Amino acid sequence: MRSTLPAFNEVWQQQFRSGVLKQIQCFPPESTFLIGCSGGMDSMLLLHLMSCLCPEKIRAIYIDHQLQSVSADWGQFVSDQCAVLNIPCIVELVEVQAGNLEHQARTARYQAYLKHLKPNEILVLAHHQQDQAETLILRLLSGAGVHGLSAMKQVDVREQFTIWRPLLNLSREQICQWAAQLNVQNIHDPTNLDTHYDRAWCRHELWSVLQNRYPKMQQALSRTSYLMQDADEILQEVLQQDLALCGSATELDLKKLSPLSNARQRQLLSAWMKGQDTYRPSFEMVERVLHEVIDSKSDAQAALHWNQYYYVRYQQKLYRLSSAEYRAEKSQANTSAQVICFDFNNNIEVLSGQYIAETAKIGLSTKLLNKELNLLMRQGGEKIHLHGRMGAWPLKKAIQEAQIFPWQRYTIQILSIDNVMLGVFTPKGFWLAQSEYCEVGGWQPNLIS
Known part of the structure; x- marks a missing residue:
């Protein structure tokens, strides 16, 4: 040098x-x-x-x-x-x-x-x-x-x-x-x-x-920027603590968010909505999320769109969904019935994910392997007798009890043969239905991705 x-x-x-x-x-x-x-x-x-x-x-x-x-x-x-x-x-x-x-x-x-x-x-x-x-x-x-x-x-x-x-x-x-x-x-x-x-x-x-x-405006403004950098560093430390407490990059726990002061709620929402993008949302947009989504009626399906994402409340959590994820239900609404075949060598792709057939203590009869099985969209009103439970109950109730998000329910598909329900594909895996095709040492589709 x-x-x-x-x-x-x-x-x-x-x-x-x-x-x-x-x-x-x-x-x-x-x-x-x-x-x-x-x-x-x-x-x-x-x-x-x-x-x-x-x-x-x-x-x-x-x-x-x-x-x-x-x-x-x-x-x-x-x-x-x-x-x-x-x-x-x-x-x-x-x-x-x-x-x-x-x-x-x-x-x-x-x-x-x-x-x-x-x-x-x-x-x-x-x-x-x-x-x-x-x-x-x-x-x-x-x-x-x-x-x-x-x-x-x-x-x-x-x-x-x-x-x-x-x-x-x-x-x-x-x-x-x-x-x-x-x-x-x-x-x-x-x-x-x-x-x-x-x-x-x-x-x-x-x-x-x-x-x-x-006359000393330039130096004064420069000094203000340094003071704001100190304030921003302190704010970031508080934000990281609040984010760790309240959730992750894709969801916030509203029970943990609500005790925070209004100022901390606004700052946390603003930083959370910004994510990895360059700019934060406007003050007005943060207020809209607070009042139109978080504070909406418990039975409302409120959603707000900003910067390619949808902000949706489900029960006591706020979710940040990509446009593709939020709109997927509409694009898949008219999916027709399909015929699929399972064996132990191939992966099968359905709306809720990728599955592979694996042996199970209790599962579907091996006679169903390599046979044409029907894959149907849920129409509403179906009942399911889940294996291991007493009696049939509404599939809708089972979905609610499993806390499957409303925007994911379009992926639920029913597996059947000769009008007999074999089970249901869901975002949380395959639900085996009680039927004449259940047997010890059978097989089940297992969700792998």
Whole structure:
């Protein structure tokens, strides 16, 4: 590692060395760095500084969103500058999907980063203090909570990769002066001046108004983001405790949820509904789950759809179901009768899962193996005499007693021969019916998946 940098003033030298160099040393020794470089002043300065500090551990990536005619030229500029500094450079073309342009461009950019990041490689971005303050303002105006107002972390450890923002405590003015002092070349993106975009509007319309009134606004907002990060960390600890108490990623126990305060219930539901997605549901959507689903009448089949999932209450639990799982009953409603044959060598697929024939102490007669058996959908009103129980009783009652979820009941199918019920396939396995075909040392279909 080089021990010197191009000359800059003593304050910046102390800030840079005590911050950036110390952070580099805190990362694992095998860490390398992928610098996201747009060609703008911030990222080009970062590129030059990193090339002085650890040239053997860095490479750069330029993401071409293909939204402007000159974007390829900018990619060439970044490549040329990297060549001068002897830094490997990737130019990656991405397709930006329709919708909110800023959001979709960011999504495409991070997908490209993820594509190229190597194991033990850290993504390094050039966000600075004004970026942080703008992010906090925009999230505040969108109604964000503690997590949103945490804005950007200097070291952001995520599930798939880590982001490092070494310039986050530097002001835009410091970066401009520093880049000029080091004669750092950069490009100018005209969209940064287009106030049609929220961030450009914040920077060029709102910023000066607020800063004229509050000259230290940028530093204050940056400090607020750090305080919110502390608050968010504490909140996450409480959320993890509440989630461990109340359930899992797919269900919540409402008996354990209800004693929590209203605030903790809302926060837990918000984080639980978010799951592995990027964004939490709105405050209004969480309130709807509370009032329309959780607080609905006990006999109601209330369900609320949000972000490709359905939220359904059954008895004293709240379930998070995929659209495919929730809607499967409708798609299978008209499944016609089938003929199936069992033997000891083949697996049989039915609606409730995959089964295999295995020997049992009490089971179906071996004479039924390799014979055509009828597989019928439940129509309602059927009765079943379960083996080992006294008398026949409604199949519906047996299903309720087994606590089979309403959205899974479409998978229940009846196995029969010559109008004699042999048993019932359910999500919880095969139920053997008492019949003339039961015998000691027979066989049964066993659920394997």
